[in-house]
Each structure stands twice: as structure tokens, then as C-alpha cells.
Amino acid sequence: MSFFNDLWAGSVWKNSVWQSMFEKRGFASEDVPSREADALIKFYEATDGDNWTTNTGWGVDTTVGNWYGVTVEDGHVTELVMSNNALSDPTSVSFSGLNSLATIDFSDNSLAETPCGLILQSLDAAGSYSGTIDLSGNTAPDYGTEPNLSATGEAVVALIEKDWTLTVTGTVPDWVIDMVEWAIESGTLHIAIADGEAMFFHDTEDFSDYAAETDGTSNYLLEFEDTSGNTARAYAGDVGGGESLGSNLAPTDCCTDPDNDVDVVGDWSPVSGAVLSSVPGGDTGNALEIKASTNVPRARLILSPTSSGELYKFQAKVKEGNQNRYRFDFYYGEGTAGPGISTATSSWEIKTFYAANGSAATFQLYCWSGFLNDTILFDDVLVQKLTDIPATGINLVSDQDGTTRNMASLDEAFDPNTIVKVRFLDPNL
Numbered sequence: 001m002s003f004f005n006d007l008w009a010g011s012v013w014k015n016s017v018w019q020s021m022f023e024k025r026g027f028a029s030e031d032v033p034s035r036e037a038d039a040l041i042k043f044y045e046a047t048d049g050d051n052w053t054t055n056t057g058w059g060v061d062t063t064v065g066n067w068y069g070v071t072v073e074d075g076h077v078t079e080l081v082m083s084n085n086a087l088s089d090p091t092s093v094s095f096s097g098l099n100s101l102a103t104i105d106f107s108d109n110s111l112a113e114t115p116c117g118l119i120l121q122s123l124d125a126a127g128s129y130s131g132t133i134d135l136s137g138n139t140a141p142d143y144g145t146e147p148n149l150s151a152t153g154e155a156v157v158a159l160i161e162k163d164w165t166l167t168v169t170g171t172v173p174d175w176v177i178d179m180v181e182w183a184i185e186s187g188t189l190h191i192a193i194a195d196g197e198a199m200f201f202h203d204t205e206d207f208s209d210y211a212a213e214t215d216g217t218s219n220y221l222l223e224f225e226d227t228s229g230n231t232a233r234a235y236a237g238d239v240g241g242g243e244s245l246g247s248n249l250a251p252t253d254c255c256t257d258p259d260n261d262v263d264v265v266g267d268w269s270p271v272s273g274a275v276l277s278s279v280p281g282g283d284t285g286n287a288l289e290i291k292a293s294t295n296v297p298r299a300r301l302i303l304s305p306t307s308s309g310e311l312y313k314f315q316a317k318v319k320e321g322n323q324n325r326y327r328f329d330f331y332y333g334e335g336t337a338g339p340g341i342s343t344a345t346s347s348w349e350i351k352t353f354y355a356a357n358g359s360a361a362t363f364q365l366y367c368w369s370g371f372l373n374d375t376i377l378f379d380d381v382l383v384q385k386l387t388d389i390p391a392t393g394i395n396l397v398s399d400q401d402g403t404t405r406n407m408a409s410l411d412e413a414f415d416p417n418t419i420v421k422v423r424f425l426d427p428n429l
Contacts, residue, residue, distance in 0.1 A: 030062045035097040036077045037064050043080075048088035076100035083134070084108040089115040095126040102130065107167070108137030116141045116168070117152035123164070124155035130163040138169055146175040160424075182422040186227055189419045190354040191396075192386065194309035198234055198405045199386075200224075201393025210424065211239045211394050218400045218427050221408070225421040230411040234396035235427060237405065240389035245313060249303045249383040268299045282379040283317045283348040291321075291375045301365040303383060308357060309416065311389075314365065315352045315382040320344040321375030328378075331364040332357045332417070344376060354386075356416040400427045 027037035041059055049055050057067040065072035071079035078100050087109040095101060106119065116138050123133060135141070144150030149157065153176055159166060160180045166172065184202065191200035201207070212218045218235040225231050268288060270276050275291040276299050290299050316328055326344050328351050329336055342351070365383060389395075398406040 027059070028062060029064050031072050032064045032075060032077055033097075039094065039097040040064065040067070040070065040077065040080075042094060043090075046090035046093050051086065051088065052082075053084070053086045071103070073100075079103040079105075081105040082109065084137075087111060090118060091115075093118050093122045095122050095128070098126060099128055101126075101128060102132070104131070104133040106138065107134045111135070111138035113139040113142055117150070117155075120152055120159065120166075121155040124158045124162075128162075132165040132167070133159075134167040136167050136169055140169040143173055143176050146173070147179075149176070149179065178423070178425050180424050181225075182424075184420060184422065186418045186420050189224075189422065190311055190356070190389075191224060191232075191416045191419065192309060192311035192356060193232060193407050193410060193414070193416055194307050194311075195406050196404075197310060197387075198396035198398075198407050199240065199311070199389050199393060200396065201240060201389045206392040207394050208239045208392055210236050212237050212397075216401055216403065218397065221400075221425040221427045222394075222396070223423040223425055224414075224416075224419050225423070226415040227418040227420055228413065228415065230414040232410045232414045232416075233408045233425075234398060234406070235400050235402070235408060237395035237397040237403070240391050240393040240395065242388060243313075243386065243390050244388035245384040246387050247384065249312075249385070268301055271300045274299060279377070282377070283319075284380060287319070287377045287379040288381075289321060289375055289377055299378070301381070301383075303365060306385070311354065311356045311386045311416075313352065313354055313382070313384050313386060315350060315380075315384075317348045317379040318342075318344045318351050319348045319377040319379070320346055321377050326376040328353075329365075330355050348379065358416055 027034055027041055029037040043049075044055070044058050049058055052068075054068045057063075061067060064070055064077065069079075069081045069085070070077060071081070077098055080098075080101060081103070083105045084107070087106060089112050093115070104123070111119075116135050119135065120133075120141060141152045141156070142150050143153035143156065156166065156172060156176060157179050160177075161182055182205075184205075188203045189200060190202070192198055210220050210222075212235075216238075218237065220236040221233060222236055223231055223233045268276055277289045277291070278286045279289045280286055288299060312330075314328070314330055318326060318328065326342060328342070330353075332355070365381070395405055396407065398404050398408045
């Protein structure tokens with residue numbers, strides 16, 4: 001009987017394979033995955049949930065959305081609001097598994113410095129992007145000392161870079177803010193650095209929240225860094241007013257006459273042995289046919305901008321000839337820009353990219369074919385300067401409270417088409 005007595009008393013059960021298997025199944029929640037319910041229960045235990053001011057439903061109700069302070073949307077935990085709820089200082093905390101958690105409010109719980117740091121570090125480690133966390137009414141976190149960030153300081157920088165909004169007791173030191181940078185893929189951020197035209201936008205990210213206040217005061221000095229480490233700086237101005245384009249720089253007899261015929265003699269020139277022809281069957285009128293007689297055939301169009309540092313939109317219609325490989329790109333003083341090797345189809349498709357002409361007095365637009373004896377078709381080529389940018393972008397000014405759209409500083413070798421980092425600096429630097 002001893003064995004059965006021990007089993008029912010729990011001494012055997014607590015060390016059995018059966019208990020391990022049971023625990024792996026997790027909390028049987030009806031509205032969220034068990035990993036999310038388990039993560040919340042660990043938080044409950046770590047912060048002495050039994051002694052919270054309010055803990056209604058926690059660990060008892062199988063509908064996690066009924067637990068006090070928890071919001072569930074579309075089958076996932078999205079909010080955890082525990083303001084002024086007598087949370088105890090945790091010695092460990094984890095948000096792992098709570099990938100949809102976007103609102104955290106632990107304000108006014110008198111948490112100590114170290115637990116506040118653990119919470120921020122855990123949130124960063126969980127990898128969630130974009131949200132708000134409120135730790136006000138607790139002890140301020142330890143950010144380390146300039147320039148040596150603590151683990152908490154590193155987490156704060158990372159969370160800001162991930163677009164988390166942090167509210168903490170006191171203020172985050174300026175030297176910590178100065179270490180915040182936004183890593184981006186080269187070629188996805190587009191900037192004009194010409195005097196009187198400074199502005200930028202990104203293909204997918206919305207930077208409008210960083211624009212100047214309504215009174216014109218800039219809260220950010222933006223620093224842009226290219227792949228070679230060269231930088232340019234300017235203050236955040238007002239938001240863009242929507243994409244606006246100037247006239248077409250491509251020759252009128254090439255691209256804007258009623259038939260969009262291509263004058264292959266006067267405008268486009270063959271490079272590397274390419275054979276250029278104006279052929280019927282364009283999307284509107286004739287098309288430019290590029291035939292390869294070597295491995296790098298291309299058609300070149302040399303254009304003269306108004307000044308260096310302007311931002312342009314390049315657009316063309318492309319269709320396969322007897323092959324579907326092509327390139328549509330742009331050569332300027334510092335290098336080349338464009339989508340690289342692409343694939344055409346049997347139908348006309350519009351291809352678009354943005355690039356600045358850097359310091360070049362002229363630039364060259366290239367349409368490439370593929371390999372020996374291959375052909376590709378181009379039509380309706382447009383090269384237009386941006387006079388305004390999408391409302392997700394920001395105009396740039398040279399002074400914190402100024403309106404002149406110039407860069408504040410610019411390395412001579414800065415390449416506007418290879419930006420890989422954006423930093424949000426203290427505007428009083």
C-alpha cells in the first residue's frame with residue numbers, strides 16, 4: 001500500500017513522467033493558444049498574483065479574455081493592463097510566446113529598479129515589434145553610464161528602434177536616445193539633398209510621427225548613414241504633401257509624342273554592341289527593342305538634371321522579346337541604382353524605382369537586354385523629378401526651428417542611394 005499512498009500523496013506523482021506530460025500540455029484555454037496562457041500564468045506567479053489587488057479569473061476561468069487586465073483579439077493576447085494592482089517585484093519575467101502583445105501598462109506598482117529593467121529586457125527578447133509600455137509610477141530603470149549601456153539600456157534602444165513607445169519614471173537620457181538607429185535595406189529610403197529640396201521617404205515605413213511640431217519646432221536631428229559610413233544630417237520638418245512630379249526629362253521625341261515612338265538615333269545610344277530598333281507593337285505606338293550582340297548590351301540615355309542631389313522617379317514599360325531577362329537602372333556620380341536583374345512577361349508591365357543623382361552633373365539611364373542574340377522591349381520611359389513626397393515622408397531643414405529645406409551637414413562622399421541607417425538624435429546637439 002505504500003506505493004499507492006505515496007502516489008496519492010503526490011511524492012511519486014511529482015517526479016513521474018505522467019506529470020511531465022501533463023505539464024507540457026499547458027493551460028487548457030478556450031480562446032488563446034496554450035503557450036500564451038502559460039506565459040501569463042508565469043507572469044502571475046512571478047509577481048505574486050495571489051496578492052494582487054484584483055486577480056479575477058486568473059488561472060481559473062478557461063476564457064483568458066475574462067482574466068482581469070487581459071484583452072484578447074482574434075485569438076491572441078493583445079493587452080496586459082495591471083496599473084496600480086500591487087504587483088510584487090519579479091526575480092524573473094518572460095514575454096516569450098506573447099507575440100501579439102502590443103499594450104502593456106504596469107504603471108503605479110512601486111516596482112524596483114531591477115524588476116523594471118527585467119521587464120524591458122524580456123520585452124525586447126520576445127521580439128515583438130511596435131507597441132506601448134507604461135512603467136511610470138515605478139523606480140526609473142538603470143540605463144548604465146555614458147557611453148556604456150547597461151543590459152536595460154540596450155533593451156531600451158532596441159525597443160525604440162522596433163517602434164515601441166516607452167513611458168518610464170523620469171526621462172530617458174539624451175545619450176541613450178542618441179544611440180537609437182533604424183537599420184534599413186539599402187535602396188529603400190529615398191532622399192533629396194539638393195538645396196531648397198531636402199526631403200525623404202521610405203518604401204514601406206511611415207516616418208510622419210517624427211515630423212516637426214505644428215509650431216515648426218523639430219524634436220529630431222536625423223542622421224543618415226550610407227554603406228561606406230558617410231553621413232548627412234538635417235532636422236525633421238513638416239510631413240510630405242503627397243507625391244508630386246515635375247516634367248519628364250526624357251526627350252520629347254522619345255517618350256512623350258502622341259505615338260511614343262523611340263528615336264534611336266537622336267536620343268538612345270547603343271552600348272557594348274547592342275542593336276537598337278524602333279519596332280511596332282509598343283504599348284502605345286512603337287517600342288524600343290534592344291538586341292544583344294554581346295553579353296552586356298544596353299541602351300543609354302544621358303540626361304542633365306537642374307542640380308545635383310535631386311530625387312527622381314524612373315518608370316518604364318517592359319515586355320519580353322525572345323527572352324525575359326532585363327535590367328532597368330541608373331548610373332550617377334557615386335554608383336548605380338535600380339532594381340537589378342528582373343524578369344519580364346509577355347504583357348507590358350510598368351517598372352518603377354526612385355533614386356537621387358548624387359553629385360553628378362549628368363546621369364545615365366540604361367535599359368539592358370540579356371545574353372547573346374536575346375531581345376527585350378521597352379516603352380513609355382519617364383524620368384521625373386519629385387517636387388513633393390508621400391505623406392509618410394518628411395521634409396528636411398537645416399535649422400531646428402527653421403524652414404529652409406537644406407541639409408544641416410553633408411559628407412562630401414555621401415551616397416544618397418545607399419542609406420542603411422537612420423539615427424534620431426537630440427536636436428540640441
